[in-house]
Amino acid sequence: MTDxxxxxxxxxxxxGVPDADRHAAKMAKKKAARDKIMATKTGEKGLVIVHTGKGxxxxxxxxxxxxxxxxxxxxxxxVQFIKGGMETGERTLITERFGDLCQFHTMGEGFTWETQxxxxxxxxxxxxxxxxxxxxxxxxxxxxxxxxxxxAIRYDYIDAGEVxxxxxxxxxxxxxxxxxxxxxxxDLIEIADLVTEMELVKHPFRSGVKAQKGVxx
Numbered sequence: 001m002t003d004x005x006x007x008x009x010x011x012x013x014x015x016g017v018p019d020a021d022r023h024a025a026k027m028a029k030k031k032a033a034r035d036k037i038m039a040t041k042t043g044e045k046g047l048v049i050v051h052t053g054k055g056x057x058x059x060x061x062x063x064x065x066x067x068x069x070x071x072x073x074x075x076x077x078x079v080q081f082i083k084g085g086m087e088t089g090e091r092t093l094i095t096e097r098f099g100d101l102c103q104f105h106t107m108g109e110g111f112t113w114e115t116q117x118x119x120x121x122x123x124x125x126x127x128x129x130x131x132x133x134x135x136x137x138x139x140x141x142x143x144x145x146x147x148x149x150x151x152a153i154r155y156d157y158i159d160a161g162e163v164x165x166x167x168x169x170x171x172x173x174x175x176x177x178x179x180x181x182x183x184x185x186x187d188l189i190e191i192a193d194l195v196t197e198m199e200l201v202k203h204p205f206r207s208g209v210k211a212q213k214g215v216x217x
Contacts, residue, residue, distance in 0.1 A: 052184035055198030077103040125157035150181025
């Protein structure tokens with residue numbers, strides 16, 4: 001005796017059509033629509049990418065892209081605007097194993113409340129920006145990460161208008177530039193091709209947990 005609600009493809013949904021067949025038909029329709037959309041996306045260009053917001057993960061996500069570049073054998077570079085002398089896992093890995101593909105420049109000396117010397121902070125930020133422009137102009141370098149430049153702009157160590165003008169007029173056509181840090185300037189967001197805001201929902205620091213190796217650095 002045959003159970004009319006089931007067959008070899010699984011239980012039937014209302015109407016007698018098996019769930020597996022309904023799912024396959026739905027996914028086929030979705031794939032066709034997706035393929036149609038993707039067929040229109042044929043262009044390539046260098047992107048201005050902004051990671052901002054109060055949540056954790058801005059630099060981590062940016063370094064993920066840097067490691068993708070390295071994996072594809074594509075030259076890239078990192079300029080850190082705020083971070084100081086503390087060793088980080090990503091810097092150690094890149095400088096020790098991938099220095100031939102990725103230049104790494106830690107130009108900051110820590111957050112301004114640590115240095116307590118605004119003039120020195122401005123001087124270091126300006127030096128970092130000069131290095132960043134040099135790297136971006138090099139057409140052989142496919143991606144440049146400007147880590148925490150948004151903070152330097154927020155503190156007026158670097159002029160936002162100058163950064164925007166440079167990225168829109170002097171960046172090579174196929175060069176990607178990633179800018180990280182909280183409170184990204186509205187003018188940067190305006191010219192960016194991709195903007196992601198990390199939202200803070202919960203953080204262990206609020207529960208008395210310090211920054212830990214492998215998670216924060």
